[in-house]
Every structure is written in C-alpha cells, then in structure tokens.
Amino acid sequence: MIVGELKPVEEIVAKVKGYSRILVVGCGGCVTVCQTGGAREAETMAHLLGMALRDLHVSLDWTCVARQCEFELLEELKPRLASFDAILSLACGVGVQAVAEFFPSSPVIPGLNTTFMGMPVRHGRFEERCQACGDCILDLTAGICPVARCSKSLLNGPCGGSQNGKCEISAEVECAWHLIYERLERLGRLDNLERLVLPKNWAKSRDGGPRRMVREGLVPDGEE
Amino acid sequence: MRIYQDCQVNPRVLVWGGNERAWRLAKVISGQQPVIWAFSRKPPYPATQFSGQTAWGKDLAYVRGKAGRFTVGLHGSAIEEIEVGGIIIVPDPAGPVLSGLPPGEVAGCSILFVLMGVTRRVYTQAFSQIISLAAKNRVWVITDDVQVGFANGEALYSTARARGAVFIRTDRVPLIGTAAGAPDRFEARVLDTGIGREITLPYDILVAPRWEHTDDGLRYHELLGLGEDNLDSYPGRTNREGIWVFPDPEGVLTAAEEEVIIAAIAAQVARMATGRVRAEKYYEIDADRCAFCLTCFRLCPHQAVEFHRDKLFQNLYREACRIDTLSCRGCGLCYAECPAQAIKKVVDKPAPTRIPHVLACENAAAGLIHGQGLNYELRLFPCAASIGENVILRTLSESNRDVYVVACYQGKCQHEHQNRRLQVRVRRLNTLLDRLGITLRVKLLGLSAAEHPEELATKVGERK
Ligand code: SF4
Ligand code: SF4
Ligand code: SF4
Ligand code: SF4
Numbered sequence: 001m002i003v004g005e006l007k008p009v010e011e012i013v014a015k016v017k018g019y020s021r022i023l024v025v026g027c028g029g030c031v032t033v034c035q036t037g038g039a040r041e042a043e044t045m046a047h048l049l050g051m052a053l054r055d056l057h058v059s060l061d062w063t064c065v066a067r068q069c070e071f072e073l074l075e076e077l078k079p080r081l082a083s084f085d086a087i088l089s090l091a092c093g094v095g096v097q098a099v100a101e102f103f104p105s106s107p108v109i110p111g112l113n114t115t116f117m118g119m120p121v122r123h124g125r126f127e128e129r130c131q132a133c134g135d136c137i138l139d140l141t142a143g144i145c146p147v148a149r150c151s152k153s154l155l156n157g158p159c160g161g162s163q164n165g166k167c168e169i170s171a172e173v174e175c176a177w178h179l180i181y182e183r184l185e186r187l188g189r190l191d192n193l194e195r196l197v198l199p200k201n202w203a204k205s206r207d208g209g210p211r212r213m214v215r216e217g218l219v220p221d222g223e224e
Numbered sequence: 225m226r227i228y229q230d231c232q233v234n235p236r237v238l239v240w241g242g243n244e245r246a247w248r249l250a251k252v253i254s255g256q257q258p259v260i261w262a263f264s265r266k267p268p269y270p271a272t273q274f275s276g277q278t279a280w281g282k283d284l285a286y287v288r289g290k291a292g293r294f295t296v297g298l299h300g301s302a303i304e305e306i307e308v309g310g311i312i313i314v315p316d317p318a319g320p321v322l323s324g325l326p327p328g329e330v331a332g333c334s335i336l337f338v339l340m341g342v343t344r345r346v347y348t349q350a351f352s353q354i355i356s357l358a359a360k361n362r363v364w365v366i367t368d369d370v371q372v373g374f375a376n377g378e379a380l381y382s383t384a385r386a387r388g389a390v391f392i393r394t395d396r397v398p399l400i401g402t403a404a405g406a407p408d409r410f411e412a413r414v415l416d417t418g419i420g421r422e423i424t425l426p427y428d429i430l431v432a433p434r435w436e437h438t439d440d441g442l443r444y445h446e447l448l449g450l451g452e453d454n455l456d457s458y459p460g461r462t463n464r465e466g467i468w469v470f471p472d473p474e475g476v477l478t479a480a481e482e483e484v485i486i487a488a489i490a491a492q493v494a495r496m497a498t499g500r501v502r503a504e505k506y507y508e509i510d511a512d513r514c515a516f517c518l519t520c521f522r523l524c525p526h527q528a529v530e531f532h533r534d535k536l537f538q539n540l541y542r543e544a545c546r547i548d549t550l551s552c553r554g555c556g557l558c559y560a561e562c563p564a565q566a567i568k569k570v571v572d573k574p575a576p577t578r579i580p581h582v583l584a585c586e587n588a589a590a591g592l593i594h595g596q597g598l599n600y601e602l603r604l605f606p607c608a609a610s611i612g613e614n615v616i617l618r619t620l621s622e623s624n625r626d627v628y629v630v631a632c633y634q635g636k637c638q639h640e641h642q643n644r645r646l647q648v649r650v651r652r653l654n655t656l657l658d659r660l661g662i663t664l665r666v667k668l669l670g671l672s673a674a675e676h677p678e679e680l681a682t683k684v685g686e687r688k
Contacts, residue, residue, distance in 0.1 A: 009660055028564055033517040038563035040614055047617035052660040064564075123522045 001119065002030040002092045003126045004037055004112035012045075012088070013052050015109045019086035020057065022049065024111070025077065025099070026064035027091035034126055037090030037112050039064035045090065045111060068095025074102045081106055116148075134204030134211065140192055142183035149176035155197040227505045227570045229549045233292030233496045234309035236260065240284060241314030242267035245470060245482060249314060250274055252490045257497035260306060262298065279306075287311065290530065291466025291550045292501060309496045312468045312489060317475025322349050323434040331360040336412055336427035339367040340397055345475040346433050347371045351380040353431070358387035364425050365391045366398050366414050374478035392416050392423075400430065465526050465551035468492065505570045506554030506606070511544035513566035520545050520558035520567065525609075525640040528552040555639040556610025576601050579623040582684060583611050584630035587638055589680070590673035608632065609642035613649050616666055620657075626665050628684050633670045643670070 016022055024042045032038030039062075046062040053060075063080070066073045068091035077099075081087075086107045089096045092114040100108045116128035131148040137155070138145060147153045151169045157177030161168025165178045184190050202208070235257045239250040242263035250261035251274050259276035266280040282304065285297035294311055298304045326333075335357055339350055350365075357363055365384075370391055372378045385391070398414035403426060411426045468489050477485070495501055509520070511534065521529040528551035533543045547558070547567075559567045580601035585608040603619075605611050608631035620627050629650060631643035650668045657664060669683050 009656055013660060028513075028515050032515040032563045035517075035519070035563045038515065039513075039565040040563045040612075043565070043614050044617055047614070047621045048656060048660060048662075051617075051621050051657075051662045051664065123519070 001033055001117070002094070002114060003034045003116050003118045003128075004031045004090075004092045004114045006036050006041075007111055007113055009048065009052075012109075012111055013049065016049065016053075016058075016086060016088060017056075019107070021059050021084045022061075022086050022088055023077075023080065023084040024049070024060065024062040024088045024090065025068065026062070027068040027089075027095045028064055029067040029069070029091075029095075031091055031095075031112060032064075034120070035124070037092075042090055045088065049088075069098045071098065071102050074099060077103070132205070133200065133202075134208075135200055137197065137200070140195070140197060141180045142187060142189065142192070144176055144180045144183060146176050146180065149174075149179075155200065225571055228502045229505045231292055231501050231503050231550045233499060233501050233550070234294075234307055235496050235499050236308045237310045237312065237493045237496070238262060238294075238296055238306065238308040239312045239314065241312075241316070241470070243314060243316045244269060245486070246314035247274065248482075249312060249470070249486050249489065250276060252486055253493060256490065256494050260308065287467070290528065290548045292496065294466060310466050310468070310493045312470065312493070314470040317345065317472055317477075321434060322346060322353065322431055324429065324431045325353060326429055329360075330357060330429070333428040334362045334426060335364070335429045335431060336425060337363065337365040337367075338398060338400075338412070338430070338432040339365060341368060342371075342433045343476045344371050344374045344377075344478060347377070348374055348478070350431075351377075351384060354384045354389050355380065355387055358384060358389045363387075363389040364427070365389055366412065366425075367391060367393060368395055369393075375480045392425075393418055465528065465553065501550060503550045504554065505549045506552055507547055507556065507559050507567050508570050509545050509547055509558075509562075510566045510568060511546070513564050514544035515564040515566070516544055517563060518545070519561050519563060520547075523557055523561055524552075525555060525557065525642075526551055526553050529558065553639065555607040555642065556605060557607070557639065557642060557645070560610045560612030560615070576603055580619060581623045581625055582628045582630060582680070583616065583619060584628075584671070585611070585632060585642075587673060588630050588632040588636075588671040607639050607642050608637065608646040609639055611646055611649075613653060616649070616653060620664050620666065624664070626667060628667045628669055630669045630671050630680070633672055636672060 024046045026032070026039050026042030027037050028039070031041075035041070042062040042064050046060040049058070050060045061084075063077070065076060068074065068089060077087075081103060084106075086109060087099060087103070088109045088111050089099050090111040091099070092112065093110065094114075096108055096110045099106075117130045117132065118126050118128040121127050128148050130145055131153075133147045137147075146155060146157060150157055151167050151173060152159060154177065157180070158175055159168075159177075162175040162178055165175055167173040167175045181190075181193070184192055204211075237253055237257060237259045239246055239253065239259060239261045240263060242265055246261065246263070247267065247269040250259055253259045254274060254276040260279060261274060261276055262279035262282065264281065264283045279298065282298035282300040285299040285303055287297075288295045292309045294308050296306050296308060296311065298306065337350060337354060339346065354363055354365060363384075370381060370393070372381050392414060394415050394417050396415050398412045400412045401410070403409040403411045409426060410428070410430065411424050412430075413422055413424050415422050470489070471485065472482075511532070521531070528548050529545050530548055531543060532546035556569075559569065578601040580603035582602045584602055584604055586604040586606060588608070589602070589604065608629075611629050611631075616627060616629060629646060631637070631646045634641075634643060637643050647668060650666045653666050657666075669680070671680060671683075
C-alpha cells in the first residue's frame, strides 16, 4: 500500500489561506488504512482548520470517496464543487493529481506527504518495503529488498557499515543485507551471495522518465 | 432503548483442569448442560460422580472462534478438535503445599510444623494434620501468623490447642539443623516472641510448606490470548468473552469462597444451556464502507471482531470486518478508531440539548450520571475508548471552550487500559491545537465511580 503522512498542520494552514470555502476530501483506499487520510481524518482536519481559521470566516466541510485515484469515483464530488473554492485532498499524490485532472478549474491542495510503499508492521507503525524499481530481484535476495531497505540500495552487500545487524546511518535502521544473510542462511541458500548481481537497468525505474504500464489483452486492436 | 440479538450457541462447555475444583465445577455444570471435562493427565478424582464426557492425556493446542462457538484443538497422538460454546480453565493454584507429612500412622514422635508466610489454603491443610497427629504425638507449630479466617478456622485452632499442639509465634524464620554433638538428632532454634527469648525444639519429623508451581496457568493465558492482568479477575466474569479462568492463582480461597465462584461460573454458562442466547448489540460495521484496514480487528480488547466474506458487499474486497454480538462488550474502541467511519452505534443517544463540554466514560462517572443542576452538560460514553479524536474536536469546535474528557483511573478500566489510549489522543490533539495557535485545550481527568458531582465540579473549576 501507499503510505502518506500528514503534512505539518502549519503548512496546511498556510496553503489554504486565501480560500474561503474549503472541501476536505478523504480517500477510502491506502491512506484510510494508514490512518492519515480517510473519512475520520477528513473530519478531524475540517474541525482543526475551522478552529484555526475561525477569525477569517472560512467555511469548511468534509467528505470521503472510495478511492481518489479513479475518475469514476470522483464523479460524486461534482455537484458539490460549486459551493467550494478549493479542495484539500487527503489522498496520496496520485489521488491529488486525479482530482486535479478531473476538475480542471478547481484548486487542489495536498494535505499529505506521500512517503513510501510499505506496510503496517504493527498497528500504527509503517515501514517501507518497495521502491518500484521496475525490475524485481527479490528471488536473489531472499525476499528482502535491497533497493528499498538498504540505505545505499546496494545490490551486492553488505557494506562495511553493517554493525550488529544495524545500518551505519542509524541504530534504528536495520541492515537489509544482514537480514538477507540471515534469511539465506535459514533457507540454506548462502551460495546466492557468491553470485554477483549485475547492475540493474535503471531505465525501468524512475531514471527512464515517467512510466506507464499497458496490460496486454485488455484493449481491442484499433481502440486506444 | 436497547437492541438485542438472538445468537445461536453451542451449549456444551469445556472444563479444563485436573484439580478438585475442576471436578466440582464439572459436576455442577453437568447437572445443567453438556460438559467435557478434560486435562493433560488423568486426575485422581472419581469420574463416577460426574456424568459428562471426559478426555484425559491431551494438551490444549489452540482455541479458535468466539464465545458460543469455539473450536478447541487438543493435542494427543494427533490433534483432535472439539466444538464448545464456553471454556473454563481451572489452573492449579500455584502456592505452597505441605511436604514431609509422614505416611500412615505415626505415634510417639515430636513433630514440628513450620508455617511461615503461607496462605489460608495451607493452613486448612495443616490444621487437619495437626489435629490428627496431636492425638498420639507431640506437635509444635512455628508460625508468623495463626490464620483462622476460613470456614471453621477458629474451631480447628481451638481443637488443635486442646489436643496439646503448641503454637509458637515468631517473625523470624527458625534455624533448623542437627543438634550439637548428636548428628542423628534434629532441632530447631527459634525466637519465641511470646516469651522474648530463643528456645530449642528437638524434633523427629519436620513438616514445612514447599512452594510448588503445579500447573502452568500462565501458559494457558498466552495460548488463549488473555492478558496477564486478567489472571485474577473476579468470580464469574470472563477474561475474554466465553473463556473463564478460575481466579485465585495463589490458592488463598476458602472452601466456601470456592463454592461461590463455582456457582457464579456455572450460572454464567447456564445461559447457553438452551442453545440460544440474547445478547445486546452495541455497534455494527457497515460493510460497504469498511476499508478492511483491520484496525478494529487488531484493537478490540475482547477479540469480538472477525472477518466476514459476502459477495454482495460493495467494497473492494467483498470481505469486511464484522462484530460478533455475543463477544462485543460495547466499549466503542472500534467505533472511535475506525478510519473509514464505517462503524455505527446501533442505538444512538439523542443529541444533547446543550453543547457538552465534559465527555466522560460512564464507568468513571457513574456518580455523576444524575448531574442535573450542575453548570455543565455531560455527555457519557461507554468507555474512554469511544471518546475519539473526532468527537473531541467536534465538541471543542462547537462549544468553543475547553473540553474535559473523563476516564477511569489507571488500572480501573474494564476494557484494558483505554484511559491510556485516551491520554495519547488528548496529547496529540493539544499539540496540534497549540501549533495552530488555537487557545482551546482538551483536559483529561481521572475519576472513579465513587466520586461525587462536586468533585468533578471542583476539577472542572465550576463549583455550584
Ligand atoms: S488515491 Fe492514493 S491513497 Fe487513495 S486509493 Fe489511490 S493510491 Fe491509494
Ligand atoms: S527489487 Fe525493485 S520491485 Fe522488487 S521490491 Fe525492491 S524496489 Fe520493489
Ligand atoms: S476499522 Fe473500520 S475500516 Fe477498518 S476494518 Fe474495521 S470497520 Fe473496516
Ligand atoms: S465495541 Fe469494543 S468490544 Fe465491541 S467490537 Fe468494538 S472494540 Fe470490540
């Protein structure tokens, strides 16, 4: 899932200043699950902003759609938009852009910082797991991603900074290569480490420019 | 108004334990509904007096399901599953038991009992021994405290003394060893606080308590996902809905107290005897709005939330969380924490006529429920758990004044420390308010049911 973090509230207030009727829109997808941008958070944000901007007579309301990253699911906002002069979106960057694209003349303000693709390791705590490099090598690395979880994204690790299972950048960060070693050992596949992982084709990652994916077999020939 | 739901349940009950308590409990229950009495070893009690099913020599492997419909895995040579509606665990009280008691008839000996820092249970056991041994032997009892606070205790004590047993009170552990110059003779030296000097008691047989952890009650707690805090919960209440653990881990209960607990637990399971139970329905999940984020599933203190698949669900997964009415105790934690606001109160109280500025857990504020005449509006919640960030902010925004939230004191919450959860919500909200330059604040108060409206008034700063 996509993990997004609430922007500093001061920043949000600064961004919405100047608008007088704001609709806070939550997203029922990933950011509901990570508890930063769902229906409840939309209401919370509306109350907070309402109190912070009380003297400026700003009116606020809130709502939540099932997923902001689908045009069809944004349709339900249409009838309401006339009464607002800005949308504060609590979706990830994808959702914010979908809203912007779907409502060409409404200003959209992001309420979250989209931070990573990850998972809840326990309730309320989320960790990064994948960087969408476009060329997955998890089979070689015992199911632990060195691109996302090694601070240096080393493909052949560990480096000399690995200390007691921790990464040299911080005692809080686990060394991905230490984890990989331990798991390969458990699987009896330590020989994997003797195979050099050759440089990846980073063109498949962000370095190749914006990406798009076409699933074959979905669109009849001649229709684009 | 309350809403009830008829729930189908399995009337059969599992009693797990190899001690006398388990036997007595199983006997009582077998008179009212089907029961399986099981334990990892065969207990030394005559199963002839017990009319239900028994299963020995198997260990508890797992428990799945909810109150009214548990599946219990028993480890034997293979795993065997049994279906029951309720589970009662009867751990052996871990505590001192007397050891050194001579088997068979003893006469003409000097017998020394050392009873220091022991429970009433050990005393009950000891008195009957003392009385019978004192008839034909010389009996001394060294003790820090003669305990008679159990059924017949006084009478037993008098009988023991009338038979010639001598009780020596002391607060120091006696020195026990062989007599000087006579390695085959034993003696104890002890400071007799009654006469204020040390005395020496030669003895042939020493009876002393030995600390024994005869059972692994704690292990069962882990296995069943029960909190350690609940180890000693009061009679007849379940630790997790549908699972009872016989309290008294240290064995301090008297026989009469034990009877009361047995009756209470038996009465609790009796409501399942007909196979149907009416249970109050507090909260409900709107499956179409559920984002299936698992928050409620992970957080519910009573493990009442389960997964439910239904192809008619409108959400992404055709699967959503569902609250099991029989297990739900209505704390409202799921309601407050659901990020999709998919959980609804089944019965919503009418909106308060005036905007409240005190939001209180009703267990904490029971003494205030009739807070009429006070200068503030009180809104009650089933537990601190259900006073969510949203309702606090909504109240703050509408009332435009500081809001007080009231929870039970630490350790008093009936739903596993929800006062602490409220505390972090309040902390977060106050930080946000401060950072936004909003001067309104949320104030957390601890209160107990025994307190008076005046005390809240004082705390809130509004005396009548
Ligand atoms: S908009 Fe973003 S957060 Fe919402 S469902 Fe789509 S990807 Fe997830
Ligand atoms: S190797 Fe690439 S695709 Fe695979 S988990 Fe890592 S970042 Fe994601
Ligand atoms: S907390 Fe709400 S959204 Fe999440 S699983 Fe439970 S009901 Fe569904
Ligand atoms: S109200 Fe409390 S007990 Fe009931 S399902 Fe929700 S969290 Fe569990």
